[in-house]
Amino acid sequence: MAVKLRPAGILLAAAGALAIAMPVLLLLPGGGGAVPRAAPVPAPIGAGTMPVLARVYERPLFGASEPVEAPADAPRLVGIVGRLNIDAVALVKASDGTTRTLAIGESVDGWSLASLAIDAAFFTRGAERVRVPLPIEPGGSEAGTEETGR
Structure with missing residues (x-):
C-alpha cells in the first residue's frame, strides 16, 4: 500500500527541516554571510568634564545644597x-x-500656611516661600519615644 502525501504535509515537513537546519547553518563559519560591523560609539558629550564619582555621592539627592x-x-x-x-x-x-x-x-503674623509635610510646614508671604522644620529635641529622641526603666 502506497502512502499518498498531501501538499500541506510536504510544506509542513519542509518548514520543520528548515527550522532545524537554519541555526546549524548560521553557526557554521562563513555560513551566515558577512555580518556588518557597527560603527564605533563616540564618547559622550562632556566626557572630559564629568565630576569625580566621589563628588557625586557627596551632594544631596533632593532639594537645595545648603539648608x-x-x-x-x-x-x-x-x-x-x-x-x-x-x-x-x-x-x-x-x-x-x-x-x-x-x-x-489660614495665616498668622502675615504668613499663610501653604502645605504640610511629615517633618515641616511651608509658609508663604507674598512671593516668599519658606520651609519651617519641626524642632529636634537634644539627644536625638523624639517626644514620647523615651524608654522607661523598670
Whole structure:
C-alpha cells in the first residue's frame, strides 16, 4: 500500500527541516554571510568634564545644597497633628508667644500656611516661600519615644 502525501504535509515537513537546519547553518563559519560591523560609539558629550564619582555621592539627592534658614519673623512650628492631606493642622508659636493651630490656608503674623509635610510646614508671604522644620529635641529622641526603666 502506497502512502499518498498531501501538499500541506510536504510544506509542513519542509518548514520543520528548515527550522532545524537554519541555526546549524548560521553557526557554521562563513555560513551566515558577512555580518556588518557597527560603527564605533563616540564618547559622550562632556566626557572630559564629568565630576569625580566621589563628588557625586557627596551632594544631596533632593532639594537645595545648603539648608535655607527661615526668616526670624516666620512662625515657629511646634508640631503637626492629624493625617496629612486629610485633616492635618500645624501647631505654631506666633511672635507674641501664643500657640495656635493653623489649617492649610489660614495665616498668622502675615504668613499663610501653604502645605504640610511629615517633618515641616511651608509658609508663604507674598512671593516668599519658606520651609519651617519641626524642632529636634537634644539627644536625638523624639517626644514620647523615651524608654522607661523598670
